[in-house]
Amino acid sequence: MAYPLDLAPSSVVLMVGTKRGLFLLTSADREHWTITPTALEGGRVYYAMLDQRNGRRMFAADNGDFFGSFIRYSDDFGQTWTQARQGIAFPEGSGLSLANIWMIEPGRAHEPQTLYAGVDPASLWVSEDGGETWSMNEGLANHPTRADWNPGAGGLCLHSIVVDPSRPERMWIGISAVGCLRTDDGGRTWKFANKNTRASFLPDPYPEFGQCIHRLVQRPDQPDSLYQQNHCGIYKSENGGDDWTDIQNNLPSEFGFPMALDPHHPDTVYTVVEGMYRHNVTEQFCVYRTENAGAEWTPLTVGMPAGPEVRLGVLRHGLCTDSLDPCGVYVGTNTGQLFASADRGDSWKLIAEYLPPIYSVTAAVLA
Amino acid sequence: MAILSVEQAVSVKLPTALLEHAANQQAIFVPSGTIREVIDALEERFPGMRFHLCLEVGELRPFVNIFLNGVNIRYLQGLDTPAPAGASLLIVPSVAGG
Numbered sequence: 001m002a003y004p005l006d007l008a009p010s011s012v013v014l015m016v017g018t019k020r021g022l023f024l025l026t027s028a029d030r031e032h033w034t035i036t037p038t039a040l041e042g043g044r045v046y047y048a049m050l051d052q053r054n055g056r057r058m059f060a061a062d063n064g065d066f067f068g069s070f071i072r073y074s075d076d077f078g079q080t081w082t083q084a085r086q087g088i089a090f091p092e093g094s095g096l097s098l099a100n101i102w103m104i105e106p107g108r109a110h111e112p113q114t115l116y117a118g119v120d121p122a123s124l125w126v127s128e129d130g131g132e133t134w135s136m137n138e139g140l141a142n143h144p145t146r147a148d149w150n151p152g153a154g155g156l157c158l159h160s161i162v163v164d165p166s167r168p169e170r171m172w173i174g175i176s177a178v179g180c181l182r183t184d185d186g187g188r189t190w191k192f193a194n195k196n197t198r199a200s201f202l203p204d205p206y207p208e209f210g211q212c213i214h215r216l217v218q219r220p221d222q223p224d225s226l227y228q229q230n231h232c233g234i235y236k237s238e239n240g241g242d243d244w245t246d247i248q249n250n251l252p253s254e255f256g257f258p259m260a261l262d263p264h265h266p267d268t269v270y271t272v273v274e275g276m277y278r279h280n281v282t283e284q285f286c287v288y289r290t291e292n293a294g295a296e297w298t299p300l301t302v303g304m305p306a307g308p309e310v311r312l313g314v315l316r317h318g319l320c321t322d323s324l325d326p327c328g329v330y331v332g333t334n335t336g337q338l339f340a341s342a343d344r345g346d347s348w349k350l351i352a353e354y355l356p357p358i359y360s361v362t363a364a365v366l367a
Numbered sequence: 368m369a370i371l372s373v374e375q376a377v378s379v380k381l382p383t384a385l386l387e388h389a390a391n392q393q394a395i396f397v398p399s400g401t402i403r404e405v406i407d408a409l410e411e412r413f414p415g416m417r418f419h420l421c422l423e424v425g426e427l428r429p430f431v432n433i434f435l436n437g438v439n440i441r442y443l444q445g446l447d448t449p450a451p452a453g454a455s456l457l458i459v460p461s462v463a464g465g
Contacts, residue, residue, distance in 0.1 A: 066430045066460040067384060067419040083415075090423040097422035 009366050012322055013077075014330055015058065016338060016352070017045035017360035022060055024078060025351060030328050030342035033351045038078025047103050047317055050364035053112035059131060061101035061117070069101045071117060073131050086133035088117060088125050094141075096121050103317070105161040108168065118158030122149060122175045124187070139188045140173070140181070145209060152177035152212050152231075159316055160216035164223045172216060172226065172241060179211035180228065182241050193241030198232040205232075215259040215316045219266040227294070229259040229271055229316075236294050247294025252281045258319035262327045262344065267293040270321065270329055270345060272314040279311035287319065287331055289345050303348035304339065312337065317360035324365055332358030371396055377405055379456045389413045402433060403446040405456065420458065421446075430461040 007013065007026055014025040014033075022040040027033045040062055048060040058078060063069040071088060072081040090096040099120040107114030117125040117134065124137040149156060160174030169186045172193065179194040192209045199211045212231035219225040224240035227247075233254045235244040248254050256273035268291045275281045284306040286299040305312075313334040322328040329341040338352035338361065376396035381389055389395060390413075397408035410417040420431055425446075427433065433440045434457040440448045450456060 066428065068428070087418075089418055092423065092425075095424060097424045097426075 007077075007366055011366045012324070012328060013050060013364045013366060014338075014340075015048040015050065015060075015360075015362045015364070016332055016355060016358055017048050017060070017317070018336070018356035018358050019044050020356040021045060022048050022062075022078060023352070023355060025338065030322075030324075030340065031349075033340070035352055036078075038074070039081055040072070040078065044100070045359060046100060047360045047362070049104060049106070049362045051106045051115070052364065052367050053106060053109060054130060056366070057130070059104045059115070061104055063100045069098055069119075071101060071104060071131065071134065084127075084131055084134060088119055088134050088136075090123075090136070096123075099155055100157065102157045102159045103161055105163070108163055108165050111168075116161045116163070116171075118161050118173065118175075120151075120155040120157035122156045122158045122178060124158060124161070124173060126187075137187045139183065140190050143181075143190055149175070149178045149209075160213070162216055162218045162226070165220070166223055170223075170240070172218075174213040174216040174228065176214070177210065177212045179209045179213050180216060180226075180241050193237070195243040196246070197228070197230055197235055197244050200232045214257045217259050217261055217269075219261065220263050221266055225266070227259055227261065227269055229256050231255060234259075234271060234273075234294065245294075247290070249294060249296060251288060251297045256314075257316040258314050258331070260319050260321045260329070262321055263323055264325040264327065265291070267291060268344070269294065270319060271297075272319060272331065274313060277311075278313045283308055283310060285310050285312045287329065287341075287345055287348075300341070300345040300348070302346065303341075303350075305350075315359055317362075318358055320361050320363050322363035322365055328363065330361045330363055332361045334358060371398060373453075375399070375452045377450045377452065377454045377456060379405065379409065379458065382459050384460070385416070385419055385458070388416060388419065399450055399452040399454070401446065402435070402440055402448050402450055402456070405450055406446070431458065432461055433458050 011028045016023045022038045022045040024036045025033045044063040046061045051057045058074045071084045074081045101119045103118040105116045113130045115127045125134045127134045158175045162172040164170035172182045181190040182193045183190045194211045197211045215229045226237045228235050233246050234248045236247045237244045253273040260270045262268035285304045286301045288297045290297045318332045326344045329345045332338045334357045336355040339348045340351045341348045379395045
């Protein structure tokens with residue numbers, strides 16, 4: 001098996017987590033792609049990412065069907081993996097057992113040994129030694145409302161982690177069927193940040209918590225500007241989540257999972273919305289783009305499949321952008337197709353067709 | 368740990384997926400006791416093994432099966448089932464498929 005160990009700087013590496021392992025797609029020009037399997041072949045890889053703050057360490061959330069879920073890391077682009085020395089396991093007496101690991105996120109640039117992980121049952125885990133050992137955030141674990149949190153169909157999963165790059169005490173998380181929470185004291189306490197987001201499936205459609213947030217992303221230039229795709233709408237906040245504005249506007253559905261933005265033009269946001277059966281709303285599969293922070297959305301269809309047989313779904317981590325300008329956009333489906341755009345979504349190309357169901361796509365431009 | 372004779376010990380056979388966590392030993396001999404104590408002994412020798420077999424709340428993982436002399440312990444006393452000296456334990460994942 002060949003591994004892309006000698007990639008040139010500025011090459012793009014896509015990490016594609018699937019129902020059966022992790023794959024890498026690599027390209028020097030974003031036109032020609034090489035698919036390479038990694039040594040993670042059998043597990044459900046919900047998420048993987050490349051952390052370049054300390055060299056090139058790849059992390060994966062490897063969820064086994066039989067013998068447990070583990071954070072693993074690789075320093076050779078997936079050829080070999082090391083299991084975290086003290087991984088994620090709930091303390092005895094907590095009454096909780098790890099179901100799945102959903103997300104691994106690097107900490108701030110100035111804290112290169114810090115990483116965060118989100119899991120089901122909803123909890124936030126922190127490593128301060130580059131992923132070797134992990135500990136649970138007690139503030140969230142002991143949240144006074146925790147007994148009233150109820151899982152949705154995907155489990156009680158903490159799937160989104162957003163750090164404030166400029167204020168080390170502030171960060172946000174997203175938990176399905178609970179909502180968005182923010183800490184302003186470094187994780188000691190967490191308060192809900194769900195005002196004006198709907199939970200149409202509850203008796204009170206605007207509760208303090210219980211909203212089913214699906215994905216949370218942040219403008220890199222304005223840390224308090226957030227976007228979220230929700231079970232019940234697409235929203236923007238310009239005040240750190242104190243309140244939210246519905247930006248569905250001309251999108252044909254309020255429901256979808258993924259969301260990503262153009263880091264160089266953060267009024268440009270991408271999402272995929274779906275109908276009630278969790279696939280493309282019309283016979284045209286597409287990604288939607290706004291270039292004015294949600295005032296108007298445009299379906300991006302060039303190169304995308306259409307027809308009565310096209311029923312593609314995209315999961316919450318199945319859409320991402322890269323850090324180049326113009327940015328690349330990548331979307332993977334829950335039936336194993338991976339589409340790429342090198343021109344901000346104006347046109348698309350199918351770059352992988354027979355992958356297992358895709359859970360996540362992340363992109364790294366090699367330093 | 369005292370050296371056990373084969374007759375005094377419980378032999379444990381792990382599934383292929385877990386061999387790398389047990390120095391690739393095809394058969395492991397541990398003192399007799401309940402299945403829970405056998406797992407404790409495995410954990411002592413191979414740290415992390417318990418997490419592979421059991422949930423943090425102490426129950427056997429739902430798709431892990433342990434057979435004591437050919438009988439699934441779920442049909443005995445679960446993790447409290449005694450595994451006497453000379454017994455053989457087979458640990459296997461549930462059948463996956465149709």
